[in-house]
Amino acid sequence: MKAIVQKDTPEGQVLRISSHSIDVDTLPNDEVNQELKDMQEALATQHDGVALAGPQIGISKRVFVVAPIIFKDNPEEMQLVFINPTIIKSSKDKKKMEEGCLSVRGKYGKVRRSTRVTIFAYDENGDEFELSAGGLLAQIFQHEIDHLDGILFVDKAVDIIEITKK
Numbered sequence: 001m002k003a004i005v006q007k008d009t010p011e012g013q014v015l016r017i018s019s020h021s022i023d024v025d026t027l028p029n030d031e032v033n034q035e036l037k038d039m040q041e042a043l044a045t046q047h048d049g050v051a052l053a054g055p056q057i058g059i060s061k062r063v064f065v066v067a068p069i070i071f072k073d074n075p076e077e078m079q080l081v082f083i084n085p086t087i088i089k090s091s092k093d094k095k096k097m098e099e100g101c102l103s104v105r106g107k108y109g110k111v112r113r114s115t116r117v118t119i120f121a122y123d124e125n126g127d128e129f130e131l132s133a134g135g136l137l138a139q140i141f142q143h144e145i146d147h148l149d150g151i152l153f154v155d156k157a158v159d160i161i162e163i164t165k166k
Helices: 010-016 030-044 135-148
Strands: 051-053 064-065 083-091 094-099 107-114 116-122 128-134 156-163
Touching: 030 051, 030 064, 051 135, 064 135, 083 135, 094 135, 107 135, 116 135, 128 135
Parallel strands: none
Antiparallel strands: 051 064, 064 083, 083 116, 094 107, 107 156, 116 128
16 A cells, blocks of 8 residues: 655655656556556545545656545546646636645645636546536646646645644
């Protein structure tokens, strides 16, 4: 099981690097499939996790996965793997949204995000797709793409609080 990389550790340097694109012409392939499996397994161990980017388990590739629970209200839109994702449309309407991160445990803050976005990406078979989202899923897309660009939510957040377990 791959551990989730934490910001303030030596391994955390990967969180600050812009990730490399995956050659979609080689998909599907065993290496990427194993990395996706590792990401999904790591995400499944987190009771409060909704998505995970490659760098969060030490993979400097432009890929993120979303937990199936996010699609409970819209199962027809269920897309769990996003390879080489790009936001192609964002609403001008922005809102401060509460965020935390599996790689920045214990810190929470508000990040100004577009309320709706459309993402273009590839799935694990190399097939392209577009998906429009609002609410939590739009926030997830923006948060995870920030990860792929070496940006953490604490870089953008205001009103950051730290919660320590007792």
